[in-house]
Amino acid sequence: MTQNLAARNDPYSEPFPGAESAAAADLALVRQHAVELLAQLGRPPRNLHLQAGEASVDITWDEPGSPEPADRTLLTEVRAVEVRTSEAGQPPAADLAQAYLTSPGVGVFYHSREPGAAPFVSVGSLVQPGQQIGIIEAMKLMIPVEADRTGRICQVVKGNGEPVEYAEPLFALEPEEG
Amino acid sequence: MTQNLAARNDPYSEPFPGAESAAAADLALVRQHAVELLAQLGRPPRNLHLQAGEASVDITWDEPGSPEPADRTLLTEVRAVEVRTSEAGQPPAADLAQAYLTSPGVGVFYHSREPGAAPFVSVGSLVQPGQQIGIIEAMKLMIPVEADRTGRICQVVKGNGEPVEYAEPLFALEPEEG
Amino acid sequence: MSDVPMFRKVLIANRGEIALRMARACRELGIRTVAVYSTEDRDSAVVSYADEAVHIGPGPAKRSYLSIPAIIEAARLTGADAIHPGYGFLSENPDFAEVCQQEGIVFIGPPAEVIAALGDKCAARRLMAEAGLPILPGSHGPVRSAEEALETARRIGYPVIVKAAAGGGGRGMRVVYQDGELVSTVNNLYGEAQTLFGDARLYVERYVASTRHIEVQILCDSYGNGVHLGVRDCSVQRRHQKLLEESPAPRLSQSVIDRMGAASVAGARAIGYVGAGTFEFLVDGTDDFFFMEANCRIQVEHPVTEMVTGIDLGQEQLRIAAGGRLGIEQADVVNRGAAIECRINVEDPDRGFAPAPGRIEIFEVPSGPFVRVDTHGYPGYRMPAIYDPLLAKIITWAPDRDQAIARMQRALTEFRATGPGIRTTAGFLLGVLDSAEFRSGTHDTGLVGRLLDEPAAAGGTPVAGGTAVAGGTAVAGGTTVAGGGSTPATAAIQRAPAPLGS
């Protein structure tokens, strides 16, 4: 429900007023990136240098200090994103790609070829790219779901016969070395 | 007043006071960015360098400073005030109170009791609280303007016969030690 | 409107949403605008919206929005040729209207004499009775003594209400139920009226317990032409504070609306009214209606009339003040569909509607089909504590009242204003819209009290007045105005709900 904000100068979305010259505009951008980068860094840094063309930002800290970013704007933004994705009931997309085999479509997910048959995979199964791991029924068509990479199934996230959306996690996967 | 009223409605123009040359404008911006960035940083840094084209700001602190950042609300407020007053072509409000004798009302400002008469004060005058420093004519009434503290006039900001708004600087004042 | 010279530059002597609304009207007419602002309002929306802005004083309204010299000087210095007073503040101050005239600046409103006459409730009652408007039975002018009050009360029957001629908005009024109370009440009120308003005159009227607050919007030009634009029902009130208004009034027959409208136009013509104005009536559940008072300003709730008539009242005020003739006759006024306005105040309904201002961090307003929002809010706006709590007006229109209600429910759920300390009346208004009494259109001014299970404001409580649109405490104690400060007196005590069970 963030649509349709009326009126004027939102200080949150206008952190860099007066960007008149190109260099100043660049600086605004560099600064924004610096703040965002700081928020994204897991550990607080000692030195930070960002440069884009003629604009640059350099910061040095004495101590790594407390990891929490103090900027409230930033916190609000980050929280907004979290809320949004949690509203959609999904973990962040970046994690998804790494840790899960996800649904390629919308429909009903089945673990096995037919009722009573053995599941394609289960916890402990080692899967290879292209290996069938389930079926999605969409408009009465049975669409095979295949693993897109190598790994070992460590959790069955979506039960047999459950509805799934696009990109929903089906199985959690542990990467398998060599 | 005339210059204060100019270009009110341009959302893009929020220059710092005295931003006349391009370099000065850039510097003002870099400075503003520095102040804002500092407010956003959770931990006080030891060194800060910002550059945009030919304008740059370098700051070094001896100590990283107080571990807790200043109250953010306060910072925001101060910033808001600065921006607004700079739009009005005036020094920041905090400075105002200290550095200027300001107008107590809206009207036309006069230096002397009548045309040709000696001005109430001029550069170098030592003023005391309650001492008359000018007249504001409002609706044909002549309202005396008095100094609200002790100091020495170091600059005449508002000319004789010029229109003034409320709180506009009339004279710059140097504090006078005992 | 026929072609007339239009103003070149208008100064808007107000703040908040109405200042922005008038700046928009000016911009649409190609008129340059001057905003005036107090130190407290230096970051307000209209300051950046207007073509020019003048800092007229510190926060307290007495030294800024109520300061006649500051505003006149601002107009002179910027070369404004007219001043729009908005509502509240100086809008119904005849001295201000007169000073404008003396200074050669057009005051956008009725002539000073008209404001003065209508500001005196006793005179207004007499003038409108003469013009043929129905008034409640009562004294023929001020009662000169407690004995005369007693005679009047016995003649018209109890309960009666004793009112200060200069009062308004719930102040200087008492309901009396029997002879025994009357003499002491009158004697006390003489003193109170003298103290509050500098005018001890009192009058006596019949008191009606369950009433609806219905008002007629009129437009008159300076050539004797006048039309009415239908009615607004403002019965959803809490302690004389309007919370929600609508047009047309539900369950009020067209013939009654027509009669009220015609009576209002007749009254306005009789007194030489010019501009946009409002005639307030008390409606008691029958088809009878009684003139209460007339307001000489644009009202907070004017948008509902605009939505059903398609007529821009702000623009019409400007055109009329510039010497334009009304371009419409009564037959041209077609009221279409139904409109509702919800006032979003920064108040906490859970704490007795205590003020809840502060910095608004997230500010989202509804939009889409047939939804209008008039607001000076924006994300990051610091709502000052010293002025009126009105943050936004949400207006919806639909072909009928049920659909307008559904649309308002949709719109209110889209509204969001959050920040430290910020609370609004939006949720409470959803409750009003949900109530069976409101939905059926059978409510009177007691609805909000019943919903809140609050003791209704009894006659004697000096409650902050009327729409209390501008200034709040700042307004009280303003300059010398008939009516005691410029507080608009839109709500007379008769419209206060009777104590529960009485």
Next chain:
Amino acid sequence: MSDVPMFRKVLIANRGEIALRMARACRELGIRTVAVYSTEDRDSAVVSYADEAVHIGPGPAKRSYLSIPAIIEAARLTGADAIHPGYGFLSENPDFAEVCQQEGIVFIGPPAEVIAALGDKCAARRLMAEAGLPILPGSHGPVRSAEEALETARRIGYPVIVKAAAGGGGRGMRVVYQDGELVSTVNNLYGEAQTLFGDARLYVERYVASTRHIEVQILCDSYGNGVHLGVRDCSVQRRHQKLLEESPAPRLSQSVIDRMGAASVAGARAIGYVGAGTFEFLVDGTDDFFFMEANCRIQVEHPVTEMVTGIDLGQEQLRIAAGGRLGIEQADVVNRGAAIECRINVEDPDRGFAPAPGRIEIFEVPSGPFVRVDTHGYPGYRMPAIYDPLLAKIITWAPDRDQAIARMQRALTEFRATGPGIRTTAGFLLGVLDSAEFRSGTHDTGLVGRLLDEPAAAGGTPVAGGTAVAGGTAVAGGTTVAGGGSTPATAAIQRAPAPLGS
């Protein structure tokens, strides 16, 4: 509308402003909503606005908004009993309408057969001619050879336009000025039409250079009742992209409007049309008008009709699809005042309207009297590059066109959308409003080209089509639809301005 069972839950198979607009209509009618979204749109406004949201696929529309299985499954999984297709995407895909029917889900739009018939330009032309609508002189159905085209051209006179029956939106069309060009043009176009649309059929029509694009909004229920809601003038176009629309059409007499409206309703009835639809006409400067095509969806520009009629077209679509009867007859439709819509696209007018999407940091939309904004934008919204550039529709209403223009100028100056890379058409539209040609209402579809001093889109250029409202490149190459993808074909080539000087 009489009381009928209403849907319990509606899935909105679209994105952007129209998805939000339909979610609002549903909310006002008490219907629960399901949004569907691509990965690209996961932060879109409608996803949080709707009661439920289903992630249906990755960014490319072919795998999300154009994927029939994904949308049908989303409806089944959420238990939606109807699907609103919005505009663009699957809105005029007869296969999709048919699948919905098979799955027991109501498709909110006309029956599949009607969509199919009207999607075939050749069939639509014939059907509407039979229903008595005036059509441009041309071939009676497809021309089977270059020789037949030649005969036709000689009969109707040059210039002529050769069009693919399955084409639309400026694709598969050529203007021919003399015999010598015709044979080769026809032979080339056979191949092109086969390649582009899988349908080689061509037909020939008279070409008119200076034209206005006028369309009639109709509403039909499933009981044979139909009304028209007046016309929209969509002549402000750049290369078949509508930029600004208004109602009524300036300088078009009421009798012509009435005749166009009656013809449209007759055509709709003849073909068994159900729902909201648009009949497009070419108007050539005289009082003649010629049927061009019919659109089976809600149009981007529907709000201008809503503003002048007071009728909520989104709600009417829902009521009709749920089996409701039209609650109005033609005499009940009263068009009041004038409305204008400006489309704010994230495009850079200084760089040939190149897409200029990105993250919107500051987003301020106009409000106040008689201004409506339909937008899915918000501060912080990242406008995707792969979909339609429409960010907001600003609509103003006023008693007359001049005032609506003044109000739009006011509204556009209040609009602000900034961010890295973001440019919008707002400033350009201010220029259109300022032009003498537009203000006088004498403009045709060549106006924008003349303002930009751009070479007008000539007949042969395969320009991205029509309103191109949804999907842009994503739409092209969609599923098997008559008309080649689901690109709405609102602008036929005849409305392209002639080359300057011709």
